[in-house]
Amino acid sequence: MDEEGQPGYGGFGDPPADIADRIVDALAFSPKALLRLSETNTFWNRVVRDPRQWTRLCVARFGAESQPPPAQPATHLPGWVFFPGVDSPGNDTAAPAEGDAASLRPEALARKADECNGVAFNTNGWVKRSLLPANRWSRFSLEPGAGLYVREEAVVQVLGMAPRPPLPEQADPEASPPQLTGWVLYPLMDSPGHDIRHPCTSEPDFLSSCASLEDLEAVARAFPGCVAFNTNGQLKRDLEPQVHWRRMGGSRSSWSGLYVRRHVVEEAGLLSPLSGTGLDPRMRFFQRGHTRLLAARDVDVVWLNGTYLARRADPDHVNPQQQAQHGPGGHGPGPGPEHDDGLGVEGGSVASDDSSLGGGSDEDGGEAAAAAAGVAGPEVVVLNNVCWLQLNGVFRGLGPGRYRAVWLLRVSRDCNITFLNFKVRLEAQRPCDIATSAPAAAPSPRPAATAAVPLAGGAAPVAGAVADAGGAGGSASAAGEASPGDLDTREIAGTVLQSHAGAGWYEQIAGEFAVPPGWAYDVVVDLWNHDSWWKRGLMFKELVLVQLDE
Structure with a gap:
């Protein structure tokens, strides 16, 4: 490092760090040329391998990496009973407000349900005028706090189910899925395609038979040929090269990611995840x-x-x-x-x-x-x-x-x-x-x-x-x-x-x-x-x- 804390790339005859930065900047929209520059000599190889360079270029071209909010587990909502991860399809009487995150808070959705005499609402913002029998509900998420709220009296009088115990008054946010033994978690990331279809339903995910992340992990661990799974419930028979991975879709929170078998990560030489951001700035630059x-x-x-x-x-x-x-x-x-x-x-x-x-x-x-x-x-x-x-x-x-x-x-x-x-x-x-x-x-x-x-x-x-x-x-x-x-x-x-x-x-x-x-x-x-x-x-x-x- 030099006296100002910047990397000291070379010795006598090599350009100073600020000049090297300007040359790298000039190639920001020509990544192939940037990689070829790294092959010219050891000086430029060190410059191009410096994560600081890729961080600067990522911010300049793609903007600062935005982090979604953590998942908020369900808490007690007076007059309502929460069913995690599931939905009663159809029978909608009100739709979610586009682009208004505050309107998706359970308290706001409960007020909306009161206004339109809804019997239930899901955390995607849909209010229900009526409910299907519980055996016809479908699971749509494993994310903490995602699911269906049903009026307390309807649980017994409409669904014929036993009353549920109340939820806690408070719950700590969950910023990331848990680490699991034998798997490497890449937060917020997914490898597209190569999905294993459900053997019973032919669906592209296993949410219909897995009620929790622990259930999904057990299936993935035992399923022949499965090398990875994601928090959307999809099992993978293969992985794309990491340059083709992308940010996980289908979740409004940071509670998402891809689990890869640890031995696959080691044998394939995959880059390790960085805390909370998925992959290092070099990979992000080429992914985007x-x-x-x-x-x-x-x-x-x-x-x-x-x-x-x-x-x-x-x-x-x-x-x-x-x-x-x-x-x-x-x-x-x-x-x-x-x-x-x-x-x-x-x-x-x-x-x-x-x-x-x-x-x-x-x-x-x-x-x-x-x-x-x-x-x-x-x-x-x-x-x-x-x-x-x-x-x-x-x-x-x-x-x-x-x-x-x-x-x-x-x-x-x-x-x-x-x-x-x-x-x-x-x-x-x-x-x-x-x-x-x-x-x-x-x-x-x-x-x-x-x-x-x-x-x-x-x-x-x-x-x-x-x-x-x-x-x-x-x-x-x-x-x-x-x-x-x-x-x-x-x-x-x-x-x-x-x-x-x-x-x-x-x-x-x-x-x-x-x-x-x-x-x-x-x-x-x-x-x-x-x-x-x-x-x-x-x-x-x-x-x-x-x-x-x-």
Whole structure:
């Protein structure tokens, strides 16, 4: 360390620490170049390996890491009885208030239930006008304090259950799940995909048969081939590389995480978790900085439950016998029109466990090598049959420049989708003066001009200019009036999709936008169709972000 407490990287002839910092800053949006710099000599290797550098870059590009509040175990609420972790589906008379955390406190929900004569409410904010029999309830969470509150008199008079003893008046918050013998806990983290389906119900989690984290751990410990499990109740047969892990979805508190068998951590050489934050700043930088999101791993897919939408092998990477097993159009049977996906009803969307972060490129050529060797490549998402179609991909910490978002889609001949909507919207913006001039006043989000460019990795150019209503089948204004946070909105017609039926994967522009100098953007790319028709016949491979002005 030098006299000011900064790392002393080198000796005579090496640049001082402040100059080294400026050089690192200049490469903040070029992580591959930053890694190549570390290979030039021992001085730069020490610089790039310094966690302080990655902490600075993470804060500059992605903002300070926000920590969710701890879980608050249930406490005594006069006139109400608490049932941990469960819900009585349907029969909702009031919905939760969007974006208002205070309205989800049990005291506030109890007042709301009084106002609308509700007999119960769950901690997700839904008030119930009536209850199903208790044997038809479903478990939705293992988190302390999550569950269903039922009026005291209804426990006996409606449910026919014995009275429950009162809860304590106070309970200490729980910031993290407990440490378990034989497992390494990665707080707040998850490894997407590779879920083991429940042997009895075929559900993607084991909440229906595990009433506690201890139950879940016992099942995971005894289940053949299980290497990990998470606090959402999912058991894992394999793990993604840590660079593809992401923050856990489905929880409003910090009581969440991934448990990995200790011997797997040691044998695979996984980075150890840091206290309360999941992984070190180097891993966070690369986890959040991806510009290629695989649909089956990195995109939030509503109703990705193995029935309405499902993961499957890329048809370009399977043999004819495997392809035939998926049924007509390669999409499998799917549910019939008698299935109700619960639109407008609480619980009406089953988000995948791949909810918010991730992405990645095939920097080591592994996917191409696997394809050449005849090994199945990355999975894709197939639309079997659904009403509410919604996929959301997030790109974080984007530096100044002009960008295009492109979906790789595959249309089967039985596709019946009449239109697709796309939106690029601003989730967050922050000043970022590394590698750029200092920011001026906060900019107004704006779309970018159109220019056809090749995709990263040498793919063919996207056909046509999107500003032209006919270009690539897109209309930049057909999706309705944009809100202030919308960078681009557009709609494509079903005839455009049909023109690609049976032709393999094609590139569909989802939108374009610009990030001004001195700023970093977090951007969400939405794809959806919410009409009332059951939709089928479409596959989703990946969402790629292309920089137009490189």
